[in-house]
Amino acid sequence: MSEASGTRQSALIQVEQLTRVFFVGGEEVRALRGISFGVTRGEWVAIIGQSGSGKSTLMNVLGCLDTPTSGRYLLNGKDVSRMDDDDLAVIRNVEIGFIFQTFQLLPRETALANVELPLVYRGVPARERRERAKAALDKVQLTHRMHHRPNELSGGQRQRVAIARALVSEPSMLLADEPTGNLDSATGEEIVRLFEQLHKAGHTLVLVTHEPKLAARCPRAIRLSDGEVVADGPGREVALGTGAGVAAVTGGA
Amino acid sequence: MRAFWDNLRLALGTFLGNPLRSLLTLVGIVIGVATVITMMALIEGLSIKVNRDLGGLGAHTFEVTKWPSGFGRFNWAKYAKRKDLRMEEVRAIQEGCPSVLAATPMDDQGGQKVATSARETRPSVRVVGTEPSYPLTSGVSVASGRFFNETEALDGRPVVVLGLDVADALFPGLDPLGYEVRIQGRPFLVIGVLQKRGSFMGMMSLDNQVSLPMKVFQQLYGKNRSLDIDIQARDGQVFQKAQDEVTHLLRRRRDLTPRDANDFEIHTNESMTASFNQLSKVIALAGVGVCLLSLVVGGIGILNIMLVSVTERTREIGIRKALGAKRRRILGQFATEAILLSLIGGTLGVALGFGLTFLGQWVLLFPMQVPAWAVMLSLVMSCGVGLVFGIYPAARAAKLDPVEAMRSE
Ligand SMILES: Nc1ncnc2c1ncn2[C@@H]1O[C@H](COP(=O)(O)OP(=O)(O)OP(=O)(O)O)[C@@H](O)[C@H]1O
Ligand SMILES: [Mg+2]
Numbered sequence: 192m193s194e195a196s197g198t199r200q201s202a203l204i205q206v207e208q209l210t211r212v213f214f215v216g217g218e219e220v221r222a223l224r225g226i227s228f229g230v231t232r233g234e235w236v237a238i239i240g241q242s243g244s245g246k247s248t249l250m251n252v253l254g255c256l257d258t259p260t261s262g263r264y265l266l267n268g269k270d271v272s273r274m275d276d277d278d279l280a281v282i283r284n285v286e287i288g289f290i291f292q293t294f295q296l297l298p299r300e301t302a303l304a305n306v307e308l309p310l311v312y313r314g315v316p317a318r319e320r321r322e323r324a325k326a327a328l329d330k331v332q333l334t335h336r337m338h339h340r341p342n343e344l345s346g347g348q349r350q351r352v353a354i355a356r357a358l359v360s361e362p363s364m365l366l367a368d369e370p371t372g373n374l375d376s377a378t379g380e381e382i383v384r385l386f387e388q389l390h391k392a393g394h395t396l397v398l399v400t401h402e403p404k405l406a407a408r409c410p411r412a413i414r415l416s417d418g419e420v421v422a423d424g425p426g427r428e429v430a431l432g433t434g435a436g437v438a439a440v441t442g443g444a
Numbered sequence: 445m446r447a448f449w450d451n452l453r454l455a456l457g458t459f460l461g462n463p464l465r466s467l468l469t470l471v472g473i474v475i476g477v478a479t480v481i482t483m484m485a486l487i488e489g490l491s492i493k494v495n496r497d498l499g500g501l502g503a504h505t506f507e508v509t510k511w512p513s514g515f516g517r518f519n520w521a522k523y524a525k526r527k528d529l530r531m532e533e534v535r536a537i538q539e540g541c542p543s544v545l546a547a548t549p550m551d552d553q554g555g556q557k558v559a560t561s562a563r564e565t566r567p568s569v570r571v572v573g574t575e576p577s578y579p580l581t582s583g584v585s586v587a588s589g590r591f592f593n594e595t596e597a598l599d600g601r602p603v604v605v606l607g608l609d610v611a612d613a614l615f616p617g618l619d620p621l622g623y624e625v626r627i628q629g630r631p632f633l634v635i636g637v638l639q640k641r642g643s644f645m646g647m648m649s650l651d652n653q654v655s656l657p658m659k660v661f662q663q664l665y666g667k668n669r670s671l672d673i674d675i676q677a678r679d680g681q682v683f684q685k686a687q688d689e690v691t692h693l694l695r696r697r698r699d700l701t702p703r704d705a706n707d708f709e710i711h712t713n714e715s716m717t718a719s720f721n722q723l724s725k726v727i728a729l730a731g732v733g734v735c736l737l738s739l740v741v742g743g744i745g746i747l748n749i750m751l752v753s754v755t756e757r758t759r760e761i762g763i764r765k766a767l768g769a770k771r772r773r774i775l776g777q778f779a780t781e782a783i784l785l786s787l788i789g790g791t792l793g794v795a796l797g798f799g800l801t802f803l804g805q806w807v808l809l810f811p812m813q814v815p816a817w818a819v820m821l822s823l824v825m826s827c828g829v830g831l832v833f834g835i836y837p838a839a840r841a842a843k844l845d846p847v848e849a850m851r852s853e
Binding site for chain 2: 251254256257276277280281283284285289291295296297299308309311312313314316317356360
């Protein structure tokens with residue numbers, strides 16, 4: 192705990208006692224039940240857990256696509272847990288690069304136009320955003336496909352376009368919810384390598400995966416179960432269920 | 445401003461992505477706007493016709509006709525039973541009304557051809573049969589040569605006075621006096637050319653006519669037609685008195701009892717203006733009704749297609765919001781789309797309105813002219829419809845939750 196409070200100042204993400212309750216037909220679904228952890232700049236964290244354990248729900252809150260029912264979420268020192276729709280839109284635009292399992296590209300626009308989109312909503316002039324979008328596509332080695340539409344690209348290429356789109360606005364962090372979930376293993380590996388490069392280049396990454404092998408490659412992993420953090424520690428240990436990090440966290444929560 | 449151009453580009457993209465569906469949606473607006481344009485053109489045209497008719501009467505002159513005002517012959521059956529106005533009545537007025545200076549009978553036949561050995565007019569010339577007092581009562585003067593005199597009128601000599609358009613068409617660059625023209629195959633000697641009276645946008649020109657002695661006119665076109673009689677009072681003071689005298693005389697000649705209404709019409713500049721105003725009010729009201737109705741129908745079309753569009757593009761909206769589009773931006777995007785759509789409809793409606801007006805002018809020979817302000821009004825109105833009916837779907841789009849929206853298919 193003393194270590195946690197020491198990093199609090201430099202923490203990029205600090206969540207405290209986050210809950211998220213859905214109401215479905217008069218019934219409460221408690222998807223998150225009091226989650227606390229921090230992520231510092233430059234970390235690469237995997238979030239793992241069984242289906243339905245609340246990974247996507249947590250990612251949506253972290254990505255400011257959703258707001259917690261209770262608890263606090265400090266992003267870059269700002270409390271974003273009580274912001275309204277429009278303020279969150281600005282946070283999403285400036286601070287966050289979200290990568291989705293199903294890519295979420297606009298089907299009628301070219302790769303380049305898709306990558307430009309965050310800059311459009313930031314009010315960047317057309318020339319500049321074009322240049323920056325090209326540079327982002329270059330980082331994912333897709334400049335030769337920039338005038339193609341999503342349906343003219345392979346799954347791996349689509350995900351690389353989505354990553355370029357997440358990178359283009361130079362956000363504080365990249366969030367990816369099962370980015371390889373819709374890809375075959377070889378293509379998935381390609382994407383993971385890309386993440387490794389981004390991590391080396393200093394990007395902060397939070398990545399949901401259900402593949403223990405992938406989580407084991409991450410410096411840190413958090414395991415969720417039934418809306419609670421049950422393990423938080425080095426990726427290899429958390430992913431393979433060894434290590435002592437588990438007890439420490441459950442005790443702390 | 446940048447947001448506006450981005451929105452416009454997106455809206456155009458959507459329109460071009462599905463042009464047929466968009467166009468079908470716009471039928472209501474197109475019809476609404478075309479109605480406005482055509483109605484306004486009609487009213488404008490009528491007011492031009494009124495001006496011309498008013499211009500057609502000289503100083504303190506009134507006109508007696510069988511038919512009520514010349515802007516449409518409603519209740520045809522009722523007026524058809526009236527007695528025709530004949531030459532005998534013209535003579536009676538000339539002799540029996542002390543306040544009357546001149547009474548000029550007029551009859552006309554439209555759609556005539558006038559020809560020389562070398563040239564021929566289009567079959568659109570109005571041939572007027574009248575008497576020598578015509579220049580006086582119609583307030584028009586002769587530019588060159590002379591009008592026909594009493595002797596020519598009495599004898600029914602084959603002489604003709606050309607309107608300027610006819611003179612120009614048949615004798616370009618020449619003085620037509622002394623030449624011969626043919627009407628209905630009969631030769632006529634040109635003895636004069638009337639002064640230019642003005643043409644209204646080159647159609648229904650007042651100068652596209654020729655005048656002949658009434659006697660010859662009746663030989664060509666028959667006698668059994670009701671005449672119009674233009675009557676000039678001796679001066680402004682006896683204008684009303686002259687009308688009373690003529691009314692009395694005609695009522696007496698037609699054996700009307702005090703209970704009977706007049707079975708003829710008296711038009712003055714004022715009465716024509718009044719009847720025009722009344723008519724144009726009716727047309728304007730009908731026009732406003734039809735147009736409001738079709739604009740509402742058009743608006744519902746816009747509402748419908750925008751709701752469909754928002755539903756179809758829920759995922760797109762979710763993605764845009766996830767990437768940082770604020771509510772206002774999404775609202776703007778869809779409102780721009782609705783406005784662009786209805787503006788395209790408005791433009792097509794204006795084009796159709798011009799088309800109908802053109803048809804009205806050349807096929808029905810109805811005087812019509814589209815006033816510039818009607819075009820402006822229509823376009824502004826279409827924008828309004830787009831905004832009013834597009835705002836709800838746009839607001840719905842703006843409020844979508846990004847997570848849910850991205851999950852939709
Ligand atoms: N919009 C929602 N409305 C109601 N319940 C929801 C909603 N979203 C998630 N839930 C519920 O919250 C719980 C956590 O769901 P979540 O999608 O976060 O799981 P997950 O860990 O991402 O699972 P998976 O590995 O299958 O993607 C589940 O029980 C789910 O049914
Ligand atoms: Mg999930």
